[in-house]
Amino acid sequence: MNLEKKDKSIAILGLGGVGGFLGAKLLSGDRPAGVEISFVARRKTLEFLQEKGLEFESGEQKISIHPDRIQESGNTSVPFDVVILATKAPGLVTAVQENQGLFSDKTLVIPLQNMVDAASRIRSFVKGAEVLDACIYLISNVVRPGRVKHLGGPGKIVAGLPLQNDYQWFFSLLEDSGVPVKLTPDIQLHLWRKFLFISSLGCLSAAFGVSFGQVKSSPQLIAEWRKLMQELVALARADGVGLTDEDLEVTLSLLSNFPYGSKSSFQLDVEQGNEGEKAILLDEVIEKSWQVGLRAVNYQSVGELIEAKIQEYGK
């Protein structure tokens, strides 16, 4: 890859499943000398990274990785060329607000949360930086703070088209590091299709305490899942995004890509008595449906079951 004369800098904010995966890929790949990579972390993750670096496991590969710089979240002052946002959805806006030093009007910002509107929520806090709608196809979890295990998925990033052409070096670097990239004008459709899967299956599996395999083998659960997806399709259409019944069938078929015992991360959170990304995956679906005159009654029903489970497991 040819770099321009000016050096380039990349910050990853949030070093969990997604941030750790990308950090490990970028740092263990064939990185040109002019590219600096920094981690922005907090609490136990920060301590572990400072002491031991990032421990990353994928299949047979087990590596320990040290970025060029590790910064404490909330204590950042130098703007970067690219900032990857990899916190969970509920903490996204706060993380951005408390790290405004990372951004300038020359920065490209890539939020990777499972949300349909992450970019628009943070745009006013990033000092005129360009923010791309984006998502990542991956299964990668924190084993303990600072230690990340990649379980599956290519880590492919799908993003909207940047307004300027200045960022090709970054997308080439990702590709060269083994992270596939697709830039598309249809990013809203991609985000909604992903959300269709993550939100409906996450809520269903959390509400009934079932693995993906159990869902697949139960006609009754599949019927419940369809009802949730129909409510999302209606909401997407009200939002001007043309999800179709075919998207719903494709989403159903995605279950075959997962091992029988797979669980959604939302279900794992609920089983720990945590809300996890409930605000985005469930509460806002109900609220936004209401705002456009739809009644997401099936989401409301699973919401009650999930609330009871959080109370039960949280005791």
Ligand SMILES: NC(=O)C1=CN([C@@H]2O[C@H](COP(=O)(O)OP(=O)(O)OC[C@H]3O[C@@H](n4cnc5c(N)ncnc54)[C@H](OP(=O)(O)O)[C@@H]3O)[C@@H](O)[C@H]2O)C=CC1
């Ligand atoms: N994991 C996956 O395979 C996939 C996840 N996603 C989505 O990507 C997003 C991230 O998920 P995931 O990586 O699993 O989440 P994790 O919880 O594993 O990682 C989030 C990390 O962000 C850190 N963080 C939160 N707030 C801040 C802050 N203010 N400053 C610095 N660090 C912060 C957390 O630290 P702390 O522990 O201190 O809170 C944690 O280390 C979610 O929206 C998820 O739905 C999408 C596709 C796949």
Ligand SMILES: CC(C)(CO)C(=O)C(=O)O
């Ligand atoms: C479905 C899965 C495990 C993989 O994309 C996921 O990301 C989630 O549950 O949030």
